[in-house]
Amino acid sequence: QRPKCIDIPSNLSLCQNIGYTRMRLPNLLDHDTLQEVTNQAGSWVPLLGIHCHPDTKLFLCSLFSPVCLDRPIFPCRSLCESVKQACMGRMQRYGFPWPDMVRCDKFPVDNDLCIEQQNHVKPDNNCTSCKHPLTFEAIVDNYCGADFVIRAKVNEMRDLLNGHKGFLLKKKKKFFKKNNISRKERKKMLPMIKNGKGCSCDIVNSTEEKYLIMGNKVNDEFYVSFVTLWQRKNKDFRRAIRAIR
CATH class of the missing domain: 1.10.2000.10 (Frizzled cysteine-rich domain)
Structure with missing residues (x-):
């Protein structure tokens, strides 16, 4: 043909x-x-x-x-x-x-007559957990793989002695998912970006805003895999929150 x-x-x-x-x-x-x-x-x-x-x-x-x-x-x-x-x-x-x-x-080994990669990912200093796209699929995808999913305000971000970056959360937080996490652990929880001491988390820049924070429990540590601003006005965000509730 x-x-x-x-x-x-x-x-x-x-x-x-x-x-x-x-x-x-x-x-x-x-x-x-x-x-x-x-x-x-x-x-x-x-x-x-x-x-x-x-x-x-x-x-x-x-x-x-x-x-x-x-x-x-x-x-x-x-x-x-x-x-x-x-x-x-x-x-x-x-x-x-x-x-x-x-x-x-x-597919052909690289030569002049094939379509090459256009976007070579430029490294920036933002931690991977802090730069996920705000799409329905990204939120639901991360939710499916997480042990904990919370809405909370962040009092402070602090580089910890163990090389991780810690999120000191305000007391009031809402859990959307809490796999194998006891009530006591939920109260004292310190979510951390693993090896995050050397990178920044630009999206977390206010103590008054709420954030959606997801991650996994490994041994007795809580590692953050996804963090974004709680954005009720964003259509994809609203749809994703409805889907995970």
């Missing part, structure tokens, strides 16, 4: 606003019909919301809705490997292995 050029349909929500509006069909995953493309692409949409890699969309859309040129341009193997490394752990948590149809050894 000779490839043809068609408009990217509006119901292909994985690949909207990607810098071009026409795609070739069959695509690079050998989908022959638009229905097949949209059905298969739909299952990848939640991965974009988790923001596990800044080039997830670029990689997936280079395959699902490839740009309309005379010859196909595949993603470089390094782009595939980079996205796979960042996202596979999150997928496996929900029972999804990295699919065979996007196996990285199918």
